[in-house]
Amino acid sequence: MAQIPPYKICFVPKSKEEEEEDEKIYKRYSEIAAATLPTTEGWTGKPMYQYQGFWYNSGLHGIGPLAVQDHFKARPSDILLASIPKSGTTWLKSLAFAVINRKSNPPSAQQQHPLHIFNSHDLVPGLEWLLYNNNLNALSGSRIVYICRNTKDTLVSWWHFNNKMRSNISLDAMELEEALHWFCKGMSSFGPFWEHVLGYWKASLERPQNVLFLKYDEMVVEPVLHLKKIAEFMGCSFSPIEEKEGLVDEIIKLCSFENLSNLAVNKTEKNASGLPNSSFFRQGKVGDSSNYLSPEMLEQLDRITEQKFHGSGLKL
Ligand code: A3P
Secondary structure (H helix, E strand, O other), X not given: OOOOOOOOOOOOOOOHHHHHHHHHHHHHHHHHHHHHOOEEEOOOOOEEEEEOOEEEEOOOOOOHHHHXXXXXXXXXXXXXXXXXXXXXXXXXXXXXXXXXXXXXXXXXXXXXXXXXXXXXXXXXXXXXXXXXXXXXXXXOOOEEEEEEOOHHHHHHHHHHHHHHHHHHOOOOOOOHHHHHHHHHOOOOOOOOHXXXXXXXXXXXXXXXXXEEEEEHHHHHHOHHHHHHXXXXXXXXXXXXXXXXXXXXXXHHHHOOHHHHHOXXXXXXXXXXXXXXXXHHOOOOOOOHHHHOOOHHHHHHHHHHHHHHHOOOOOOO
8 A cells, every 4th residue: 555644633543442431332322312212213224313303323323423412522623524414525524634634645646645545434534433532621613614415416315325225234225205205204314404404504604603504516516616615714725825736626636526436445445334435426416316306306395495494594
């Protein structure tokens, strides 16, 4: 394997003892969830739990958000990336990682860039999988970059993803009608979709210095503008020299769907949580859902989205 220069990682590595301690904490929360929370059968045949109005997958780490809520203390310098699944998380993680590490790991480094060797979910792990437990308790001041995507493409992407997961464990594919039914009832992972998006939207209006609200669909159309916005928000704006040298375009190219989805690491390997990296890449297009959803389904989703977002100023 090529030698890669050191890069900033997004978590404090833990000792074996600390990891074992975390596992015990996760196990305790899983047991509490199983015993006390409303449950339904999830999209991959395992239970989902409802906690504080949102649905979480079961399994040791699926219920991680409960543990994180009790144990995670953000520091003012922390930057968190947030999303509901299938909104462009993999892309945002790649962009944020490439921006933060551009000095030590220039995007032009190709085979020596960490994104050529690891999937972005391994470079920027999910908080719910990695119990982040430190003793600093200044919550205010930390920043969140949130990404969302139009309702219809999110649903169709999620349906495809879940059917891949189902086929991995020999379950029949779920019909799109059924997926739509549960999605509209709010019973998809981390759903209800609309409340998830609205929560971050409102927070971004109230505290724009703390929450950057991004739309996948707009990022696809204007990646340069958005990448600059992300860098500025994270406190590492591109300098005029960097812009002149083409760094913004290089990062966009490095993190493009075409580049990342064709890398060997993303075609053949699995990430740390055991999912094939390829499952995070499908089409990477805006509007693909109209190839799957009937006019009635499209209309139903548009109607709900309009009702839910009414008066909020948000349009997806
Ligand atoms: P599609 O299923 O519509 O293709 P998440 O990362 O939140 O799980 O979202 C997955 C969606 O983002 C998938 O959408 C996937 O193809 C798309 N995606 C993954 N990497 C991308 C990239 N680098 N640029 C644009 N879209 C990307």
